[in-house]
Amino acid sequence: xxxxxxxxxxxxxxxxxxxxxxxxxxxxxxxxxxxxxxxxxxxxxxxxxxxxxxxxxxxxxxxxxxxxxxxxxxxxxxxxxxxxxxxxxxxxxxxxxxxxxxxxxxxxxxxxxxxxxxxxxxxxxxxxxxxxxxxxxxxxxxxxxxxxxxxxxxxxxxxxxxxxxxxxxxxxxxxxxxxxxxxxxxxxxxxxxxxxxxxxxxxxxxxxxxxxxxxxxxxxxxxxxxxxxxxxxxxxxxxxxxxxxxxxxxxxxxxxxxxxxxxxxxxxxxxxxxxxxxxxxxxxxxx
Amino acid sequence: xxxxxxxxxxxxxxxxxxxxxxxxxxxxxxxxxxxxxxxxxxxxxxxxxxxxxxxxxxxxxxxxxxxxxxxxxxxxxxxxxxxxxxxxxxxxxxxxxxxxxxxxxxxxxxxxxxxxxxxxxxxxxxxxxxxxxxxxxxxxxxxxxxxxxxxxxxxxxxxxxxxxxxxxxxxxxxxxxxxxxxxxxxxxxxxxxxxxxxxxxxxxxxxxxxxxxxxxxxxxxxxxxxxxxxxxxxxxxxxxxxxxxxxxxxxxxxxxxxxxxxxxxxxxxxxxxxxxxxxxxxxxxxx
Numbered sequence: 342x343x344x345x346x347x348x349x350x351x352x353x354x355x356x357x358x359x360x361x362x363x364x365x366x367x368x369x370x371x372x373x374x375x376x377x378x379x380x381x382x383x384x385x386x387x388x389x390x391x392x393x394x395x396x397x398x399x400x401x402x403x404x405x406x407x408x409x410x411x412x413x414x415x416x417x418x419x420x421x422x423x424x425x426x427x428x429x430x431x432x433x434x435x436x437x438x439x440x441x442x443x444x445x446x447x448x449x450x451x452x453x454x455x456x457x458x459x460x461x462x463x464x465x466x467x468x469x470x471x472x473x474x475x476x477x478x479x480x481x482x483x484x485x486x487x488x489x490x491x492x493x494x495x496x497x498x499x500x501x502x503x504x505x506x507x508x509x510x511x512x513x514x515x516x517x518x519x520x521x522x523x524x525x526x527x528x529x530x531x532x533x534x535x536x537x538x539x540x541x542x543x544x545x546x547x548x549x550x551x552x553x554x555x556x557x558x559x560x561x562x563x564x565x566x567x568x569x570x571x572x573x574x575x576x577x578x579x580x581x582x583x584x585x586x587x588x589x590x591x592x593x594x595x596x597x598x599x600x601x602x603x604x605x606x607x608x609x610x611x612x613x614x615x616x617x618x619x620x621x622x623x624x625x626x627x628x
Numbered sequence: 629x630x631x632x633x634x635x636x637x638x639x640x641x642x643x644x645x646x647x648x649x650x651x652x653x654x655x656x657x658x659x660x661x662x663x664x665x666x667x668x669x670x671x672x673x674x675x676x677x678x679x680x681x682x683x684x685x686x687x688x689x690x691x692x693x694x695x696x697x698x699x700x701x702x703x704x705x706x707x708x709x710x711x712x713x714x715x716x717x718x719x720x721x722x723x724x725x726x727x728x729x730x731x732x733x734x735x736x737x738x739x740x741x742x743x744x745x746x747x748x749x750x751x752x753x754x755x756x757x758x759x760x761x762x763x764x765x766x767x768x769x770x771x772x773x774x775x776x777x778x779x780x781x782x783x784x785x786x787x788x789x790x791x792x793x794x795x796x797x798x799x800x801x802x803x804x805x806x807x808x809x810x811x812x813x814x815x816x817x818x819x820x821x822x823x824x825x826x827x828x829x830x831x832x833x834x835x836x837x838x839x840x841x842x843x844x845x846x847x848x849x850x851x852x853x854x855x856x857x858x859x860x861x862x863x864x865x866x867x868x869x870x871x872x873x874x875x876x877x878x879x880x881x882x883x884x885x886x887x888x889x890x891x892x893x894x895x896x897x898x899x900x901x902x903x904x905x906x907x908x909x910x911x912x913x914x915x
Binding site for chain 1: 705
């Protein structure tokens with residue numbers, strides 16, 4: 342086992358949303374709570390043992406926007422982040438303070454400290470914010486386009502490019518290529534930094550047997566003109582990563598992945614618990 | 629008993645504070661929760677049966693400003709207010725929405741929709757915000773001056789002057805003259821509106837037998853050069869109100885109150901419960 346200090350996570354902020362005046366960073370929080378062992382394992386987001394008294398109170402008001410659930414303990418994170426940002430701290434600084442408070446050990450870097458908003462154009466409503474698509478609409482709507490507002494003007498967080506350049510191995514996690522990985526790459530300098538590390542970069546396919554294990558990655562890939570398969574993933578990641586790890590269920594597509602320009606490593610990629618996650622991490626490091 | 633629709637409360641906003649990005653209106657909330665029968669009777673603020681999970685979570689962070697307790701259910705009010713203000717609603721509109729959600733019946737008017745901040749100069753720290761004085765310092769510090777930042781530029785809320793002009797009776801509640809009543813009067817037009825109703829205006833002394841029943845009114849009066857007695861109160865309120873209601877404990881000072889320029893009505897003014905509050909209201913209406 343590697344010590345947590347060996348790990349740096351560069352994290353998407355395109356999902357961030359201001360709700361009721363509070364700065365909510367869902368991806369950063371999910372990673373923080375997961376690595377702290379505090380996440381609710383059933384929901385996959387928020388804190389275990391959470392209470393919902395503030396949300397219940399909010400439903401008293403007919404005009405309240407209560408489609409985004411904020412647990413009472415989770416609210417502490419958003420209150421703290423908002424207060425610190427208001428006092429002039431950067432998102433990088435605040436995220437490090439929160440990670441330290443949860444005793445993570447590893448480094449958790451927002452890809453940028455500047456505003457970058459994932460915007461989704463849906464068939465029946467036009468362009469809406471990512472959380473409006475993902476949470477309010479339950480990602481159950483046809484997506485016509487995805488845009489990253491503010492990306493061109495954003496600069497990478499102060500340690501991001503160095504972390505990519507200095508990493509022993511760069512890993513593209515089995516996350517949604519369109520709305521979780523792409524908003525990292527669109528920050529000027531980040532895509533080039535990963536491309537420069539292509540030989541040492543390993544991606545893990547979020548698509549297993551044609552489907553996403555969770556969330557709308559498969560549907561989004563299809564709706565935006567890609568193939569929802571490990572080959573579709575390989576075509577997206579070939580410029581960035583030398584190697585693609587695919588699940589054993591996709592062993593039959595290994596040749597097609599290689600034809601798309603990536604070395605293909607086959608192994609168990611479905612993480613049902615810590616042991617399987619650790620085994621996948623070892624596989625990726627050895628790839 | 630009068631129906632609640634007969635009552636309009638013009639409320640101080642100088643205590644308002646932005647905490648963790650949330651707009652907190654302590655006076656409005658205390659009146660709302662009190663009239664809704666939802667206030668915690670022991671503390672005198674916040675909601676009965678409250679939980680504190682967000683606050684407990686906040687204490688995980690060493691840099692968190694956690695001196696102002698926000699209960700989980702109470703947070704719903706601040707989340708809602710902040711969201712609505714951010715969407716362009718006025719404090720008057722939001723306060724009415726919150727009052728309606730709590731089924732108050734009566735009208736609750738912030739004295740102004742514009743920023744007005746009660747600032748307190750304390751002996752050892754200089755000028756600080758009201759809540760920093762009242763909550764963080766537990767009002768246990770020598771006060772040298774009180775100032776109402778923004779008052780000159782503020783305008784009364786849209787219904788405030790009309791409510792005062794049209795009232796059958798104007799009542800100055802037994803509240804702190806320096807930091808709760810004065811920040812109403814400093815909004816341009818409000819003092820004149822009350823003075824114009826002087827014959828129909830009744831004040832209730834917050835000082836009983838030389839002391840405040842709650843809070844720092846007695847100490848503040850002394851430190852800022854006034855007398856902490858019903859006579860001191862009468863000297864402050866004589867230009868505004870024809871009548872001062874004093875507690876039976878101060879019956880001996882009735883003549884001195886009259887000498888200060890106010891008619892003096894003696895009665896029980898200490899409200900330990902609803903019955904006593906209703907009796908005092910009847911006394912004030914009959915005065």
